[in-house]
Amino acid sequence: MTIIVRIMKWILLAGVVFYLPLAWQFLRSDIRTSETATPVDAVLVFGALVRNETISPLHAQRLDTAMRLHKAGKAETIVVSNAMLAAQTMRDYLLDQGIDPAVIELDGRAEHTPDTCRNELGRDRTVAFVSQTFHLPRLAYQCRQHGMDGQLITASAPSDADLLTKLRVRTTRYTREAGLLWGAILRIYPE
Numbered sequence: 652m653t654i655i656v657r658i659m660k661w662i663l664l665a666g667v668v669f670y671l672p673l674a675w676q677f678l679r680s681d682i683r684t685s686e687t688a689t690p691v692d693a694v695l696v697f698g699a700l701v702r703n704e705t706i707s708p709l710h711a712q713r714l715d716t717a718m719r720l721h722k723a724g725k726a727e728t729i730v731v732s733n734a735m736l737a738a739q740t741m742r743d744y745l746l747d748q749g750i751d752p753a754v755i756e757l758d759g760r761a762e763h764t765p766d767t768c769r770n771e772l773g774r775d776r777t778v779a780f781v782s783q784t785f786h787l788p789r790l791a792y793q794c795r796q797h798g799m800d801g802q803l804i805t806a807s808a809p810s811d812a813d814l815l816t817k818l819r820v821r822t823t824r825y826t827r828e829a830g831l832l833w834g835a836i837l838r839i840y841p842e
């Protein structure tokens with residue numbers, strides 16, 4: 652066996668090991684859409700980076716999904732969870748879309764994914780977690796570690812990007828999530 656074949660086998664093995672926890676979490680996660688979701692008391696919208704008080708398209712997908720759930724009668728409350736300024740920007744986005752301020756709950760103490768779940772602990776209500784499909788398996792794992800469970804609702808939306816762009820972006824996001832999941836398993840992220 653040549654050295655190149657051995658190296659390729661080790662690279663393949665390393666790739667399998669790296670992505671295995673993410674694949675396992677996908678298999679054990681019941682990811683739903685806003686159409687297949689069942690009613691809950693509150694929908695937790697997980698934050699994303701907000702620059703210059705502007706909601707990114709990715710972030711807007713999460714908020715739009717929460718609005719669809721609320722308007723369909725599947726969620727009484729929308730919890731926007733992020734660092735304070737970003738959470739306020741999320742709230743403002745919902746207000747601009749005509750959502751009643753009484754429906755929106757602000758969680759401005761969530762710097763990292765598990766903070767959203769920790770901040771929800773002790774509340775006696777059913778919840779749904781809203782984020783993109785690539786984020787949901789790690790989110791579910793980290794929330795379960797804190798004793799929180801809820802429906803997983805994907806905020807993914809059809810994209811008009813070309814195939815190469817889709818592959819590049821998805822590969823990057825899933826690779827990032829696989830690394831962060833390993834960090835959570837090893838208890839080095841986000842602690």
